[in-house]
Amino acid sequence: xxxxxxxxxxxxxxxxxxxxxxxxxxxxxxxxxxxxxxxxxxxxxxxxxxxxxxxxxxxxxxxxxxxxxxxxxxxxxxxxxxxxxxxxxxxxxxxxxxxxxxxxxxxxxxxxxxxxxxxxxxxxxxxxxxxxxxxxxxxxxxxxxxxxxxxxxxxxxxxxxxxxxxxxxxxxxxxxxxxxxxxxxxxxxxxxxxxxxxxxxxxxxxxxxxxxxxxxxxxxxxxxxxxxxxxxxxxxxxxxxxxxxxxxxxxxxxxxxxxxxxxxxxxxxxxxxxxxxxxxxxxxxxxxxxxxxxxxxxxxxxxxxxxxxxxxxxxxxxxxxxxxxxxxxxxxxxxxxxxxxxxxxxxxxxxxxxxxxxxxxxxxxxxxxxxxxxxxxxxxx
Amino acid sequence: xxxxxxxxxxxxxxxxxxxxxxxxxxxxxxxxxxxxxxxxxxxxxxxxxxxxxxxxxxxxxxxxxxxxxxxxxxxxxxxxxxxxxxxxxxxxxxxxxxxxxxxxxxxxxxxxxxxxxxxxxxxxxxxxxxxxxxxxxxxxxxxxxxxxxxxxxxxxxxxxxxxxxxxxxxxxxxxxxxxxxxxxxxxxxxxxxxxxxxxxxxxxxxxxxxxxxxxxxxxxxxxxxxxxxxxxxxxxxxxxxxxxxxxxxxxxxxxxxxxxxxxxxxxxxxxxxxxxxxxxxxxxxxxxxxxxxxxxxxxxxxxxxxxxxxxxxxxxxxxxxxxxxxxxxxxxxxxxxxxxxxxxxxxxxxxxxxxxxxxxxxxx
Numbered sequence: 001x002x003x004x005x006x007x008x009x010x011x012x013x014x015x016x017x018x019x020x021x022x023x024x025x026x027x028x029x030x031x032x033x034x035x036x037x038x039x040x041x042x043x044x045x046x047x048x049x050x051x052x053x054x055x056x057x058x059x060x061x062x063x064x065x066x067x068x069x070x071x072x073x074x075x076x077x078x079x080x081x082x083x084x085x086x087x088x089x090x091x092x093x094x095x096x097x098x099x100x101x102x103x104x105x106x107x108x109x110x111x112x113x114x115x116x117x118x119x120x121x122x123x124x125x126x127x128x129x130x131x132x133x134x135x136x137x138x139x140x141x142x143x144x145x146x147x148x149x150x151x152x153x154x155x156x157x158x159x160x161x162x163x164x165x166x167x168x169x170x171x172x173x174x175x176x177x178x179x180x181x182x183x184x185x186x187x188x189x190x191x192x193x194x195x196x197x198x199x200x201x202x203x204x205x206x207x208x209x210x211x212x213x214x215x216x217x218x219x220x221x222x223x224x225x226x227x228x229x230x231x232x233x234x235x236x237x238x239x240x241x242x243x244x245x246x247x248x249x250x251x252x253x254x255x256x257x258x259x260x261x262x263x264x265x266x267x268x269x270x271x272x273x274x275x276x277x278x279x280x281x282x283x284x285x286x287x288x289x290x291x292x293x294x295x296x297x298x299x300x301x302x303x304x305x306x307x308x309x310x311x312x313x314x315x316x317x318x319x320x321x322x323x324x325x326x327x328x329x330x331x332x333x334x335x336x337x338x339x340x341x342x343x344x345x346x347x348x349x350x351x352x353x354x355x356x357x358x359x360x361x362x363x364x365x366x367x368x369x370x371x372x373x374x375x376x377x378x379x380x381x
Numbered sequence: 382x383x384x385x386x387x388x389x390x391x392x393x394x395x396x397x398x399x400x401x402x403x404x405x406x407x408x409x410x411x412x413x414x415x416x417x418x419x420x421x422x423x424x425x426x427x428x429x430x431x432x433x434x435x436x437x438x439x440x441x442x443x444x445x446x447x448x449x450x451x452x453x454x455x456x457x458x459x460x461x462x463x464x465x466x467x468x469x470x471x472x473x474x475x476x477x478x479x480x481x482x483x484x485x486x487x488x489x490x491x492x493x494x495x496x497x498x499x500x501x502x503x504x505x506x507x508x509x510x511x512x513x514x515x516x517x518x519x520x521x522x523x524x525x526x527x528x529x530x531x532x533x534x535x536x537x538x539x540x541x542x543x544x545x546x547x548x549x550x551x552x553x554x555x556x557x558x559x560x561x562x563x564x565x566x567x568x569x570x571x572x573x574x575x576x577x578x579x580x581x582x583x584x585x586x587x588x589x590x591x592x593x594x595x596x597x598x599x600x601x602x603x604x605x606x607x608x609x610x611x612x613x614x615x616x617x618x619x620x621x622x623x624x625x626x627x628x629x630x631x632x633x634x635x636x637x638x639x640x641x642x643x644x645x646x647x648x649x650x651x652x653x654x655x656x657x658x659x660x661x662x663x664x665x666x667x668x669x670x671x672x673x674x675x676x677x678x679x680x681x682x683x684x685x686x687x688x689x690x691x692x693x694x695x696x697x698x699x700x701x702x703x704x705x706x707x708x709x710x711x712x713x714x715x716x717x718x719x720x721x722x723x724x725x726x727x728x729x730x731x732x733x734x735x736x737x738x739x740x741x742x743x744x745x
Binding site: 021022118121124125126171173174176177180181335336337339342 | 647
């Protein structure tokens with residue numbers, strides 16, 4: 001009798017205790033896969049677009065049916081609530097992996113957006129924030145191939161990053177940290193539309209940097225790779241080294257790379273040494289020169305080292321000249337390793353950075369030449 | 382005499398109970414942003430300055446084997462003063478229990494169930510607590526044993542998953558803003574996870590091996606101090622500043638970064654499980670001590686009948702104490718000044734008195 005009453009009471013509890021007040025039926029929420037946020041200067045309004053996925057059961061499988069819904073509001077949350085008025089469903093954010101922002105909001109300042117992201121219980125701190133280099137962020141959704149857009153967010157840009165290293169891999173959490181601090185600058189990836197056979201696709205490459213939360217400039221995808229080299233976040237990608245011969249290149253596949261930044265103080269001056277140590281495979285040799293034998297490997301190493309050093313040093317000089325912003329976060333390195341020096345110089349850091357001496361040393365290690373030992377070419381004998 | 386052996390626990394269970402109690406809600410609620418990246422130093426200072434007190438507490442218990450705090454207070458200070466001091470301690474344990482409930486329910490509301498009333502999620506916890514107190518201290522010991530192993534298992538997974546996400550340079554520079562924020566933070570940590578150990582004065586007369594009290598207390602807080610240290614460092618290394626100092630539950634947010642490929646995209650739920658287990662352990666301990674105290678104050682025969690009313694009162698108090706999350710977090714900074722008198726000076730006085738009384742007591 002006692003056992004039976006216990007069982008009944010447990011069964012009654014089961015009815016009421018599943019998810020408490022917050023349970024959500026899967027058909028009462030709309031799955032959000034992408035979101036774009038724009039700022040309209042004339043009306044002083046946020047324009048938020050969300051891409052919803054309607055799953056339609058077909059005869060054989062499931063068809064993805066993306067839908068774009070726009071909402072306007074004085075704040076981001078206001079705009080999102082206005083979207084609910086259209087969809088009549090609350091949107092589910094659990095699988096959201098990226099937020100695309102327009103240039104207007106970047107010029108206005110990221111603070112409001114980041115405050116919403118950090119405060120929101122649904123948006124996770126691990127999402128990526130991307131800047132649209134098109135006029136508005138909305139275009140990315142409306143003009144781009146929507147199905148492809150869905151696929152892209154699904155596989156995530158983190159995985160793509162491993163193959164090309166042409167965009168900074170930075171989470172919202174890091175952006176929030178960097179925007180709030182004086183010794184760090186936020187650099188986020190950019191997204192644009194490319195036309196291919198009359199169809200539009202989205203491409204993530206390049207980056208944009210911010211000063212005090214406001215957009216300060218953009219880097220091309222090649223410059224971004226150099227930037228990633230300096231901040232030691234290379235996870236893959238390729239290096240094309242021009243050889244002496246005309247129009248011929250050796251392609252090196254980066255297996256792994258580590259960068260160490262050293263700070264010295266010769267005679268009251270600050271010198272920064274960036275030591276880059278990539279481990280590479282030879283993945284393509286154009287031309288007839290054999291770079292796989294002992295002598296050739298040495299030549300190739302020297303060639304690649306000097307190429308890398310020249311390119312990266314040139315890039316740093318360029319940044320020192322034109323925006324003059326410490327996007328490489330050298331200031332933060334000084335703060336961490338030499339806090340006493342930083343206390344003295346942090347006020348004039350922007351000026352000091354422009355005159356900073358930066359030396360780049362590269363030490364490439366060639367690990368393998370893949371499947372063959374000699375380049376393919378017509379035998380000269 | 383109803384099952385006296387149901388009230389004793391072995392020293393292994395004692396160690397686990399102390400460890401869980403100390404982890405308590407601190408394992409999630411390390412949101413004390415004063416020392417920032419030097420919080421590990423604060424934790425070490427708090428831990429090492431607390432060690433002498435461990436021996437003071439166990440010395441007090443060793444003077445009167447088998448007697449708990451409330452009995453000792455009556456022996457040392459007489460009936461009236463003893464009862465006044467007892468009621469002070471009972472109210473401390475009562476409010477600590479309420480605070481623990483509030484921490485847990487607040488976390489549940491902020492992190493996931495926004496619409497669920499805190500009374501309801503709190504009710505689920507206190508019902509388990511009340512059931513446990515009514516089942517006796519031995520059950521608590523066994524619960525501690527299970528919960529500790531489970532927490533350790535989850536923490537191992539979490540630590541393994543976070544290896545690739547750690548950026549230890551977030552802990553630099555050390556001592557950038559001097560010692561004062563570190564000391565300020567260590568006072569808070571001294572009172573909040575460590576100082577609350579004073580509660581075991583009311584419970585560890587139930588330890589099977591009375592000679593091992595100091596060993597049990599010391600091992601327990603050492604284990605939990607180590608786990609707390611690793612957790613603080615881990616959450617800072619993952620989140621970085623100022624975010625680690627800005628979010629209410631840094632450990633939870635650090636866990637949301639952990640993923641196991643596409644199978645498990647977010648380990649935030651693990652911290653909720655850990656908080657529920659360790660917080661429940663802490664709550665049960667508080668409820669136990671409060672009930673035993675009430676039994677001695679009112680000279681009742683059994684403490685178990687107090688469990689249900691006291692449990693419900695802690696639930697109600699927990700919701701009445703603070704009107705918002707912000708108030709709860711602000712209170713963490715005030716808390717040490719409310720409880721340190723009961724954690725340090727009073728036990729010292731008790732030690733002196735009990736040293737004098739124990740000789741007379743033994744003769745009689």
